[in-house]
Amino acid sequence: MSSLVVNTNESAINAFNNLNSTDAAMTKAISELSSGLQIQTASGALNQITSILQTMNQLALSSANGATNDTGSLNANEQEFVALQNQIDQIATTTSYGTSALLDGTFSNQSLQVGAFDNSNQQLVLTIGAATTGALQVASTSVSVSSQVSAQAAVSAVQAAISSVASIEANVGATQNQLAVVVANLTVGQQNLQSAYSGLVDVNFAQETTTFTTDQILMQSGVSMLSQAQQTPSLVLKLLQ
Secondary structure (H helix, E strand, O other): OOOOOOOOOHHHHHHHHHHHHHHHHHHHHHHHHHHOOOOOHHHHHHHHHHHHHHHHHHHHHHHHOHHHOOHHHHHHHHHHHHHHHHHHHHHHHHOEEOOEEOOOOOOOOEEEEOOOOOOHHHEEEEOOOOOOOOOOOOOOOOOOOOOHHHHHHHHHHHHHHHHHHHHHHHHHHHHHHHHHHHHHHHHHHHHHHHHHHHHHHOOOHHHHHHHHHHHHHHHHHHHHHHHHHHOHHHHHHHHHO
8 A cells, every 4th residue: 555645654653663662772772881780670679689699609708718717807797798688688678569569579470461351362470589588598597607617508508599589580581571572562563453444544645646637637628528519509500690
């Protein structure tokens, strides 16, 4: 179908959709370049927890090295370690979207509606694992770096916690990618629907202008011939004269 229509401007729709896609990509790029992180509500908080766990791992390794530590340095490491444990719990218990907590273990089997109908094909089910120190098994009641022996155990516990957070974040990232695909598909579907609607109701101005010009020429020819026909009786009168 020709694009020369008025009510539905398909070229403008295509340009608008492409502009939206470019804007989203550019916003993501700017976010990643400026912060190094893909900032989303859940994944952003999980990245912070991972960073904290990495610092805790460094403290655990430091305390596990008995040859270079005395009581003062072990106590200092332990104080910082406990503060970091508290930070993890603070992030995990306060990160939310609206009124829904995301990282305390209560965000389980949440259905995300991604289509117009109530069926499983148009819904995504998301569960975000808990990221508290208790769930990650690095709580202050069980993990410590106040001695070389406890620090050696803390190294394994913290590294396991880092792997657990990475697994949680991978699950969140996979769902984000699914949602991005759904949005792209819905955008194409909307565009196709508008195109079909345009084909049914919009006037093809190129075609109709051509038809109008042809009809206008025929009309002018008809009027001219009618004028000639109306002059025929006057020719009879001339013969009678």
